[in-house]
Amino acid sequence: MTETTPMTEKTPSAAPLLEIRGLSATYGQVRVLKPTNLSLFEGELVTVLGPNGAGKTTLVRAIMRLVKAQGEVRFKGEDVGRLATHDLAKRGIVLVLEGRGLFGSMTVQENINLGAYTATRVELQERRARIFELFPRLKERLHQQSASLSGGEQQMLAIGRALMADPKLLLLDEPSLGLAPRVAAEILRALGQLNKAGLGILLVEQKAPLALKLARRAYVLTLGRVVKELEAGEIGSHHDIAQYYFS
Ligand SMILES: Nc1ncnc2c1ncn2[C@@H]1O[C@H](COP(=O)(O)OP(=O)(O)OP(=O)(O)O)[C@@H](O)[C@H]1O
Ligand SMILES: [Mg+2]
Known part of the structure; x- marks a missing residue:
């Protein structure tokens, strides 16, 4: 029997979109990410902050099963901890890697098309149109090799390619890395727009x-451990985050 109670029908978003419990990761013998808990609710933008080497990249790689990890990863309440990266993407979790992971010799258009999983032609057209609305510069450079794009344009392309999978949750690893402040702000503004439209x-x-x-909540990571969690409301008034970067 697969009867659902009216209660669960009315509160489908009660479970976090993403919930990780005791997630840890090791490189060789070294446990780089200590058991970590984190949750992200539907439509939330949550940030993970921390200095170089804190384990931020390892955390998102552990969620995507790109490194050896132990612990629980739940997506929409379902245990997805054993799924391969591409199966996670099919469910709606997509990672935009630090360094972007584009195919440099391919054109903008080819890279964008690579982001798509199963979808109808109409859906793909709609997704492309939304991406070009968000980043008009990609449309102007459709046939340009992606290696010849500026750093900011490459980041736009990496995000655009991820959006082709129609994710419900986008993980981004330092999208502002190496970009001029103005360009970094432009990228983060686009993320804010995507989040306003409902993307986790x-x-x-x-x-x-x-x-x-942008964030509603923040986690601060140092030495592979969450040392601070800030809730909405605390964030704007919190000025001492820098202490975690230098302690
Ligand atoms: N492939 C690897 N093999 C061994 N150790 C690694 C590997 N990748 C990362 N580490 C180590 O794991 C720790 C956490 O690295 P990680 O890349 O997750 O940090 P980060 O917070 O993303 O830093 P950054 O801000 O510089 O990107 C570091 O001490 C790093 O040297
Ligand atoms: Mg990193």
Whole structure:
């Protein structure tokens, strides 16, 4: 029997979109990410902050099963901890890697098309149109090799390609890395727009001020451990995040 009670029908978003419990990761013998708990509710933009080497990239790689990890990862209440990366993407979790992971010799159009999983032609057209609305510069450079794009355009392309999978949750690893402040702000503004339209976003950033402008909640990671969790409301008034970067 698969009867659902009216109660569960009315509260489908009660479970977090993403919930990780005791997630840890090791490289060789070294446990780089200590058991970590984190949750992200539907439509939330949550940021993970921390200094170099804190374990931020390892955390998102552990969620995507790109490193050896132990612990629980739940997506919409369902245990997805054993799924391969591409199966996670099919469910709706997509990672935009630090360094972007584009195919440099391919054109903008080819890279965008690579992001799509099963979808109808009409759906793909709609997704492309939304991406070009968000990043008009990609449309102007459709046939250009992606290696010849500027850093900011490459980041736009990496995000655009991820959007082709129609994710419910986007994980981003330092999308502002190496970009001029104006371009970094442009990228983060686009993420804010996507989030306003309902997309869940887990944003790993070193640049705390930029990320905190957008985020509803923040986790601060140092030495592979969450040392601080800030809730909505606390964020705007919190000025001592820097202490975690230098302690
Ligand atoms: N492939 C690897 N093999 C061994 N150790 C690694 C590997 N990748 C990362 N580490 C180590 O794991 C720790 C956490 O690295 P990680 O890349 O997750 O940090 P980060 O917070 O993303 O840093 P950054 O802000 O510089 O990107 C570091 O001490 C790093 O040296
Ligand atoms: Mg990193």
